[in-house]
Amino acid sequence: MRRLLNTIYITDEEMYLALDGENIVCKLENEIKLRVPFDNIEGIVCMNYVGCSPALMGKCVSKMIPINFISPQGRFLAKVCGETKGNVFLRVQQLDCFRENGLTLTQNTMAAKFSNTRQLIKRTLHDNPELREDNEIAKILDVLYDGIEKVYDTEQIESVVGIEGNCAQSYFSIFNKLITNKDVPFTFNYRNKRPPLDPVNALLSFVYTLETTEYGAALETVGLDSYIGFCHTLRSGRKSLACDLVEEARCIVERFCLSLLNLKIVGEEDFEKQISGAVYLNEDGRKKVLAKWQEKKRTDIQHPYLKQKIPFGLLPYIQSNLLAKYVRGDIEAYPPYLQK
Incomplete structure (x- = not known):
């Protein structure tokens, strides 16, 4: 507890x-x-x-x-819960806050995402000295660093999203190099989804979905509407705010997937290819990933704002709670999750 x-x-x-x-x-x-x-x-x-x-x-x-x-x-x-007295006001505050401060929230979230992605790459370089002289990886680190500065030079959310798209495309261009185990029978060429067309993309999409679902559940516990976001556009049936907050934690999902691949916890036998060309985890593959994901959620991480260790599984709840406090005016700014 x-x-x-x-x-x-x-x-x-x-x-x-x-x-x-x-x-x-x-x-x-x-x-x-x-x-x-x-x-x-x-x-x-x-x-x-x-x-x-x-x-x-x-x-x-x-x-x-x-x-x-x-x-x-x-x-x-x-x-x-008892009679609803506060959530309706919180949701009105949510709409007002996102309309007024949506750009700042988007800038801080994407800057945190780029910083966390750089930390992921640097950790891989630390563990694999042979990659430290790779000019392409060094270039992507610079692209992500520049992205942090560029998002604060923009005056529209759409421009920030455009910068994020370019940074993500650049990052995934070297993602295959982060799969350092040469015995892994998969290669990653580019990010594709809806549907994923190769095992690595299938694994990423599956775990992204797990984490987004957990952020959606966390937002529900604090009374925020997970379908009303500040960055992702409103779309019927999509939890846009959960998609917004999960951007900060994508690096953890990606590191988790890289570990599954590099340690050969998942292999060719864990995927199935559809007639359409789509590739998905099969039942055994999903069981393996879910078991490891539950283990991951029990591991401790240092939360930079609380300055204490928490189980990774509580991160969506802490960030949702902090966002709710910001929307209510209890804190001056929402602190995105930053890896150190």
């Missing part, structure tokens, strides 16, 4: 929550592991199988503390 930004996150799948007077009690195998007073608790996010007691749910409803139930795989299931 973690308490971050006045929200309790239950990450142990076997933990059970119960009520004891004015306290939330966390039990594991009928043994009390932790007792937390209700004071200053703004929300509870349960990622456990066994849930919580009806008495606790009733108490939380009376105190207007929402309980969000998320599957261990990161999919939003349900929310228990």
Whole structure:
């Protein structure tokens, strides 16, 4: 269990929550592991199988503390809360904030994305000295650095998106070099999607979808509308705000996929090619990736804004919480996730 930004996150799948007077009690195998007073608790996010007691749910409803139930795989299931009094105002604030500050949010998000991508490449160079003299990789590092400066010279969101597109195309032009294990039977030529046409693109698309789903669930827990974004254009059925926030974490997804490939955790037997030419993970491949993804979510990362370690699986919830605080005016600026 973690308490971050006045929200309790239950990450142990076997933990059970119960009520004891004015306290939330966390039990594991009928043994009390932790007792937390209700004071200053703004929300509870349960990622456990066994849930919580009806008495606790009733108490939380009376105190207007929402309980969000998320599957261990990161999919939003349900929310228990009292009469809606605040979310409608938060959503109005969300629209006003994004209209007024959408450009700044987009600039900061894309600058963070470029910086995080540079960190991913530099880590690969650190682990593989033979790539340090590669002129093409060095050039892409410069392109990404220039991109950080260029986004702040623009005055339109569309221009920032154009810069992002050029940087992404340049980055993926050297992505195959980051697959450093020469025994990997796949090659990556360029990014393609809807549908992916090769195993590497299929793997990237699958994990991008996992992470976007988790950001969508996280936004739901804080009361923001995941379909109303500041960067991605509105499109019926698309969680544009989740797509916006996931840009900061794409480097983690890409590093994860590179590890699966370089360690040969996934191979040719884990993919299937459709008659149309589309390539997807098969059932065994999805099971492998999901198992490793759950392991990844339990690993700790240093959060630059909170200045403390958190499980990677909580990153979407922390960033969504910070964005909600920014929209409400509790903090002066939204701090995008930056890898160090």
